[in-house]
Amino acid sequence: VLFISIDDLNDWVGVLGGHPQAKTPNIDRLAQKGLVFNQAYCAAPICNASRVALLTGIPPHKSGVYQNKHSWRRVMPDVVTLPHLFKQNGYWVSGAGKIYHESFPECGGWDEYYGFNQVVGDKMQLGIFGREPIPPNIPINGIGALEKAFDWGELSVADEQMPDRKLTDWVRENLGKSYQQPFFFACGFSHPHLPWYVPQKYFEPFPLDEIQLPIIKQDDLNDIPSLGIKLAASERDHAAVIEHNQYRQAVQGYLASIYFVDTMIGRVLDALDASPYADNTIIVLWSDNGWHLGEKLHWRKGTLWEEATRIPLIFVVPKQTQAGSKCDRPVSLLDIYPTLIDLCGLSPTPPNLGGKSLLPLLENPNVAWDNPVLMTWQGHHSIRWQQLRYIRYTDETEELYDHKIDPLEWNNLAADSKYAQVKAQLAQWIPRENAPPAPIMDLLGC
Ligand SMILES: [Ca+2]
Numbered sequence: 371v372l373f374i375s376i377d378d379l380n381d382w383v384g385v386l387g388g389h390p391q392a393k394t395p396n397i398d399r400l401a402q403k404g405l406v407f408n409q410a411y412c413a414a415p416i417c418n419a420s421r422v423a424l425l426t427g428i429p430p431h432k433s434g435v436y437q438n439k440h441s442w443r444r445v446m447p448d449v450v451t452l453p454h455l456f457k458q459n460g461y462w463v464s465g466a467g468k469i470y471h472e473s474f475p476e477c478g479g480w481d482e483y484y485g486f487n488q489v490v491g492d493k494m495q496l497g498i499f500g501r502e503p504i505p506p507n508i509p510i511n512g513i514g515a516l517e518k519a520f521d522w523g524e525l526s527v528a529d530e531q532m533p534d535r536k537l538t539d540w541v542r543e544n545l546g547k548s549y550q551q552p553f554f555f556a557c558g559f560s561h562p563h564l565p566w567y568v569p570q571k572y573f574e575p576f577p578l579d580e581i582q583l584p585i586i587k588q589d590d591l592n593d594i595p596s597l598g599i600k601l602a603a604s605e606r607d608h609a610a611v612i613e614h615n616q617y618r619q620a621v622q623g624y625l626a627s628i629y630f631v632d633t634m635i636g637r638v639l640d641a642l643d644a645s646p647y648a649d650n651t652i653i654v655l656w657s658d659n660g661w662h663l664g665e666k667l668h669w670r671k672g673t674l675w676e677e678a679t680r681i682p683l684i685f686v687v688p689k690q691t692q693a694g695s696k697c698d699r700p701v702s703l704l705d706i707y708p709t710l711i712d713l714c715g716l717s718p719t720p721p722n723l724g725g726k727s728l729l730p731l732l733e734n735p736n737v738a739w740d741n742p743v744l745m746t747w748q749g750h751h752s753i754r755w756q757q758l759r760y761i762r763y764t765d766e767t768e769e770l771y772d773h774k775i776d777p778l779e780w781n782n783l784a785a786d787s788k789y790a791q792v793k794a795q796l797a798q799w800i801p802r803e804n805a806p807p808a809p810i811m812d813l814l815g816c
């Protein structure tokens with residue numbers, strides 16, 4: 371199994387159509403080899419909570435891992451993670467880059483693991499792939515007073531100096547070895563996480579004067595409950611981007627970072643194609659959360675709308691998925707764990723898995739599928755089912771969108787009596803109980 375994760379990549383991928391200028395020939399080529407899920411969602415719109423849900427199979431409202439500082443190992447000391455289950459089943463389990471949020475590494479699940487950063491004792495130390503290069507004279511955009519990482523611009527360094535590139539060399543080296551046992555290789559890229567600094571050549575296909583900005587409705591927040599407006603509170607980011615005349619530059623920076631990470635993914639796919647494992651390796655590619663670039667006047671992640679929750683998810687399963695197939699059923703990153711159990715015949719199946727095996731959809735993407743997808747953030751929940759999105763905040767205020775007529779989620783239909791029945795149906799799937807939040811910690815070493 372080759373397990374490829376990407377950090378903060380939304381649907382700005384050629385095959386998902388999120389932005390007309392997105393340049394992702396390698397992710398698109400991977401999709402052409404297998405099956406792409408057009409409606410795949412994270413369990414939580416933030417790194418740690420999303421990754422922990424995927425890797426333990428346990429949804430945030432059951433684990434209490436809602437945030438980046440929630441220590442998952444403190445609340446689930448005995449959970450068998452997905453890598454660990456592969457190890458228990460006799461696989462060689464090897465990982466590098468960012469798979470878990472690095473403050474809370476997995477301690478027993480890997481045969482070997484090399485993070486970009488590693489917790490050693492009570493300190494975070496730089497890993498073997500080195501430091502991300504930064505341009506001189508940052509912040510480049512002039513906004514940086516808000517937060518150092520909220521910046522973008524060109525690097526005048528070679529690819530070879532980028533940690534994501536060194537990660538691909540590590541994967542290529544591993545794919546060149548021979549193994550006595552099946553392998554599970556996890557390879558976690560850090561781009562397009564902020565800051566958007568990548569070598570100059572990745573900016574070239576996106577000249578500033580040709581950048582297409584996202585379509586924004588300036589009064590989009592007017593029909594949203596106050597708790598939803600609070601989630602979009604980083605509208606201060608949007609005001610700053612506009613004030614500093616940086617909108618085009620920001621979009622350019624994100625597109626360039628995506629093009630860079632796509633190129634790195636291509637190096638991994640090329641190495642797999644050239645290896646003895648080309649025809650018997652399952653490939654799973656995913657991103658941990660989406661990203662806003664001004665939609666709903668919001669930047670970053672941390673909302674329950676489509677921008678922050680829709681992510682790329684691709685499966686290539688030799689002799690099983692059909693080349694170039696697409697699936698329109700809503701699915702969750704939580705579904706990866708049970709799917710890999712089925713595909714690889716792993717045992718035992720841990721209790722309390724929140725997802726469903728996607729095996730029926732891998733075999734026939736159009737098979738009847740009635741499973742709602744749940745997303746959770748700060749105690750609020752959202753359901754994606756068929757063409758609908760329902761959001762319910764902790765104070766029971768609501769949003770409802772019908773993607774068939776409103777793909778940008780502009781018109782909140784929660785108060786429309788025509789939708790009362792379907793809204794009640796969606797509301798049934800909102801969890802009635804939420805696990806208490808996990809302990810807040812900065813780091814937890816092994
Ligand atoms: Ca992330």
Ligand SMILES: [Ca+2]
Nearest residue numbers: 590593780781
């Ligand atoms: Ca609106």
